[in-house]
Amino acid sequence: MRIEAEHINYTYNPGTEFAVQALKDISLTIEEGEFFGVVGHTGSGKSTFIQHLNGLILQPSAQKKYRPKKPKKGAPVPPPSVLKVGGFDLLNKKTDFRALRSKVGMVFQYPEVQLFAETVFDDVAFGLKNFAKEPLKPEAIEEAVRSALETVGLDYAEVKDKSPFDLSGGQKRRVAIAGVIVTRPEVLVLDEPAAGLDPLGKKELMALLHRLHADWCKTVVFVSHDMDEVAENCSRVAVFADGQIKYVLTPRALFSKFDELDALGLELPAAAKIARLLHEEGIDIESDFTPDDFAEKAAAYLSARLGQTEKTEKGEGGEA
Amino acid sequence: MQAVDFENVCFSYGREGEGFSLNNINFSVEEGEFVAVLGQNGSGKSTLARLCNALLTPRSGKIAVLGMDASDPGNTFEIRKNVGVVFQNPDNQTVASIVEDDVAFGPENIGLPREEIGRRIDFALKAVGMEAYRRATPARLSGGQKQRVAVAGVLAIRPKVIILDESTAMLDPRGRKEVMDVVLRLNKEEKMTVLLITHFMEEALLADRAFVMHKGEIVMRGTPREIFSRADELETYSLTLPAAGYICKKLQAKGLPIADCLRPEELAKEIERCASRQNI
Numbered sequence: 001m002r003i004e005a006e007h008i009n010y011t012y013n014p015g016t017e018f019a020v021q022a023l024k025d026i027s028l029t030i031e032e033g034e035f036f037g038v039v040g041h042t043g044s045g046k047s048t049f050i051q052h053l054n055g056l057i058l059q060p061s062a063q064k065k066y067r068p069k070k071p072k073k074g075a076p077v078p079p080p081s082v083l084k085v086g087g088f089d090l091l092n093k094k095t096d097f098r099a100l101r102s103k104v105g106m107v108f109q110y111p112e113v114q115l116f117a118e119t120v121f122d123d124v125a126f127g128l129k130n131f132a133k134e135p136l137k138p139e140a141i142e143e144a145v146r147s148a149l150e151t152v153g154l155d156y157a158e159v160k161d162k163s164p165f166d167l168s169g170g171q172k173r174r175v176a177i178a179g180v181i182v183t184r185p186e187v188l189v190l191d192e193p194a195a196g197l198d199p200l201g202k203k204e205l206m207a208l209l210h211r212l213h214a215d216w217c218k219t220v221v222f223v224s225h226d227m228d229e230v231a232e233n234c235s236r237v238a239v240f241a242d243g244q245i246k247y248v249l250t251p252r253a254l255f256s257k258f259d260e261l262d263a264l265g266l267e268l269p270a271a272a273k274i275a276r277l278l279h280e281e282g283i284d285i286e287s288d289f290t291p292d293d294f295a296e297k298a299a300a301y302l303s304a305r306l307g308q309t310e311k312t313e314k315g316e317g318g319e320a
Numbered sequence: 321m322q323a324v325d326f327e328n329v330c331f332s333y334g335r336e337g338e339g340f341s342l343n344n345i346n347f348s349v350e351e352g353e354f355v356a357v358l359g360q361n362g363s364g365k366s367t368l369a370r371l372c373n374a375l376l377t378p379r380s381g382k383i384a385v386l387g388m389d390a391s392d393p394g395n396t397f398e399i400r401k402n403v404g405v406v407f408q409n410p411d412n413q414t415v416a417s418i419v420e421d422d423v424a425f426g427p428e429n430i431g432l433p434r435e436e437i438g439r440r441i442d443f444a445l446k447a448v449g450m451e452a453y454r455r456a457t458p459a460r461l462s463g464g465q466k467q468r469v470a471v472a473g474v475l476a477i478r479p480k481v482i483i484l485d486e487s488t489a490m491l492d493p494r495g496r497k498e499v500m501d502v503v504l505r506l507n508k509e510e511k512m513t514v515l516l517i518t519h520f521m522e523e524a525l526l527a528d529r530a531f532v533m534h535k536g537e538i539v540m541r542g543t544p545r546e547i548f549s550r551a552d553e554l555e556t557y558s559l560t561l562p563a564a565g566y567i568c569k570k571l572q573a574k575g576l577p578i579a580d581c582l583r584p585e586e587l588a589k590e591i592e593r594c595a596s597r598q599n600i
Binding site: 041042043109110168169170195196197198199200201225227228265266267269270271273274277278281283291292294295296298299301302303305306 | 495
């Protein structure tokens with residue numbers, strides 16, 4: 001499903017002294033098939049935005065009590081807003097938000113704190129039963145739960161009857177993700193899915209997301225603070241700052257904006273940090289800023305340089 | 321004096337004979353030292369932290385904290401006054417609705433007089449750079465700010481040792497830097513002993529010493545640089561090098577004359593030196 005937002009604003013506690021405008025005229029299109037990254041500081045509006053994607057935060061016009069106001073005479077007419085996920089119009093209160101939520105899976109930060117059921121099976125099955133329009137057959141539930149648990153790399157027979165609280169941290173997170181993907185959402189939105197995991201756990205989790213993406217979950221949107229993770233995984237990245245979108249670029253294009261990112265107080269991936277320092281010394285090594293690609297390009301650059309100096313040295317030696 | 325000293329310490333959460341979460345742990349941390357603890361999730365790092373301030377007591381072996389026996393319940397209060405722990409989630413360690421009340425919780429708990437509590441709050445909030453937020457509501461602060469308030473809450477009891485149990489894991493890079501800057505300054509200027517448990521290899525580089533835990537045992541010890549120079553061994557414990565170190569290893573594998581580097585600045589210098597071919 002394609003995600004399309006145009007001129008979206010959002011204010012928390014409107015009309016009170018705690019009013020905070022979290023989104024200011026956001027326009028962003030995420031195409032179906034993207035592995036899309038969202039970065040930005042705490043408070044930049046990125047969480048507010050992604051919570052719009054499955055209707056956890058509703059625009060005023062999508063709320064039940066909404067009555068359109070007559071525009072004041074002479075007041076400037078704001079540009080028309082658009083907020084669509086696939087065929088769902090998120091600005092319309094008649095939209096079936098329940099159906100939307102079964103299509104757009106949301107994995108929150110530290111999803112394992114939301115585990116609640118007595119067994120892993122019940123926890124994973126909860127969302128499935130909840131979204132079903134009519135009661136599902138037990139075999140259908142079992143099949144879906146088995147498939148979800150196997151997808152996240154857990155042994156169905158081994159874990160299904162265990163309490164989710166008896167599992168390790170990494171396993172708990174997998175169960176929580178299984179509970180979201182069990183409805184086979186077409187869009188998966190994740191808020192820092194790898195935070196707090198050890199390096200191997202992070203790697204495995206990203207591999208899992210890529211597997212889902214290649215398999216049946218066509219669009220993945222994930223928030224991350226880890227720029228190396230963004231450089232290695234995303235097709236494009238949106239940078240949020242002060243409730244606005246500053247850039248939407250490929251990681252390669254984004255991370256070569258050294259000074260601009262500095263001004264936003266965002267960190268660079270390690271490879272970009274090195275590239276920047278070298279750039280200041282007049283050495284330009286182009287890469288996509290993943291460690292592997294950077295190492296490759298740097299090695300090629302150095303080999304060429306060393307080869308050259310060797311040649312000139314030999315050449316000079318010959319003349320003498 | 322040794323701030324923390326573990327001698328043959330074993331610990332298990334389960335019943336006797338169910339296997340140990342920590343197995344025969346021996347290590348000590350000198351006062352004023354900055355020690356990093358690395359290891360996979362579930363390797364026993366947090367258990368170790370909880371043993372250090374008597375939240376848990378060992379099954380067997382001896383733990384001395386600033387010379388006090390941690391297994392003796394009579395010492396528990398004194399140990400907790402001297403060993404502060406900052407946990408991972410800032411929201412779980414906030415007790416009051418105003419920053420200064422939150423920081424005052426510890427000093428009130430140990431029964432300090434009112435004026436002294438005021439001085440402690442001033443000192444602690446200043447140390448973490450949060451004086452301006454004295455009357456603020458923790459719920460309205462950023463993650464990094466909340467975590468600095470948590471550090472202030474620990475500092476207000478004037479502990480000799482501070483343990484950071486993945487305290488920066490939930491923060492964004494700016495918040496992480498804020499907290500690490502405070503911790504480094506406390507270590508360097510106030511000579512506070514720091515035990516840093518982390519998954520961020522870059523943070524471990526700041527420490528004087530580090531050790532790696534795996535399945536409840538300490539499997540590697542040394543300076544961070546010594547540990548990161550044993551990349552293959554590190555990998556068997558599912559840990560990685562800092563990204564710059566990884567790139568450096570790749571260049572070396574291609575036969576390029578690059579010296580071991582762990583930080584981006586070092587590696588940039590090395591590449592530059594190699595390109596202009598000033599030999600080592």
